[in-house]
Amino acid sequence: MTSVVNRLQPLSGNRWLLFLIIALISAACSPKLQPVSVHPVNKAAEKPVVNKQPVKPGGIEKSAETKVSTISLLLPFDLDHLAPGSSYTSVSLREADIALDYYRGFKLALDSLTAQGYNFKLLVFDTRGNKAQARSLANNPAIRGSGLIVGPVFPGDVKAFIANYPNGRQPIVSPLSPAPPSTFKSPQLITAIPPLEYHAWAAARYIKNKINPKTIFILRSGFSDENDYIIPFKRAIDSLSKKHIKFVDITVIHGQLNSLIPELSTTEKNVFVIPAKDQHFLNITLRALDTLSGTYPVAVFGHPNWVSYPFLKADLLQRLDTHITSADRVDYKAANTQTFIRQYKQAYNTEPTNYAIKGFDEGLYFGQLLAADSLKNLATSDFTGLHNKFHLQKKTGLGWVNTHVSVYKYANFELKKVE
Secondary structure, eight states: OOOOOSSOOOOSSOOSHHHHHHHHHHSOOSSSSOOOOOOOOOSSSOOOOOOOOOOOOTTOOOOSSOOOEEEEEEEOOOGGGGSTTOOOOHHHHHHHHHHHHHHHHHHHHHHHHHHTTOOEEEEEEEOTTSHHHHHHHTTOHHHHTSSEEEOOOSHHHHHHHHHTOTTOOSOEEEOSOOOOGGGTOOTTEEEOSOOHHHHHHHHHHHIIIIIOOSEEEEEEOSOGGGHHHHHHHHHHHHHHHTTOSEEEEEEOSTTOOGGGGGGOOSSSOEEEEEOOOOHHHHHHHHHHHHHHTTTSOEEEEEOGGGGGOTTSOHHHHHHTTEEEEESOOOOTTSHHHHHHHHHHHHHHSSOOOHHHHHHHHHHHHHHHHHHTTOTTOGGGOOEEOSSOEEOEEEETTTEEEEOOOEEEEEETTEEEEOO
């Protein structure tokens, strides 16, 4: 799944990001709202430049005192690297790239809402991608006075911000990280990207409802982080089947699956759940399953990260009847997606990235809820965006979590949505 989980690995080569940041924050990029300016500040309390003159669309009657909704956007532009003697590293450049893309999508969403008659004041802060700055921003009175906080992006920064703002009254959206809300323990948090456990639940629900096997085979590589998927998956299957489905849980070494043959069916689907992410393990194990599939019908359920692995070939995955869960798959053929891409290119003269699409969806969803005073009604405020649906559930002491995950399978050598 294409989400920010922790610090990103370095990119090879530099992009034109620096020019874009300067151009974006100093010139009007969209006709409906004046642009937000973001500047590196050395003072403890930063004072952002804000949108002060929302557009008043024609045909909408305005009251004497028009409501203006204030949103604080906390993103890792890392503008301190613009200081004399400093420069962007490949990691900080990547972080700033994400911040820029997300900001542009988010702002385009607010532009769209402004055209419908809503009014926003958008405050943008640079978290610099570090915990100390996140803690400092938690004390900023402008942020504390806003109606909605979006960001920080990285889990460590979110944790640092929340720890220094334990009694905040307004919602804090974690916009790009699927880290479980138990990491932060804040009742004000809104986790927009479904954590891994909800992928496990989606797979379990599909397996129970569509296949209902007598046995599920779990193939491990031996890495302990696979338990983050396996534990909630087993819990879900036990709950859904009332413990009537058996698990065969093994660690596979060098693709050796012969020990499973006595338990395989030649007439019914044999369900294999493989939460591994290691390339070497997957290449060997999937080839071994491919050999078995000539005699024993199989259905494979993989980790959501598989969708981004180029070494996994569609023809092999299709032969194995592979299913993958996803919470951020965009249908680029859909009319609303094409409309967004066209408007984005008109505004910014570039193609939108996945982060820009997420920024647009989240800006549209949370912006409208804030403007309509509906942020307390999240349980009844579902929303279908370009990359995913928002279906939020309240978790005691942990805030709200988007739990909507879709299931896809390979057909005609591409992923097709099946649930």
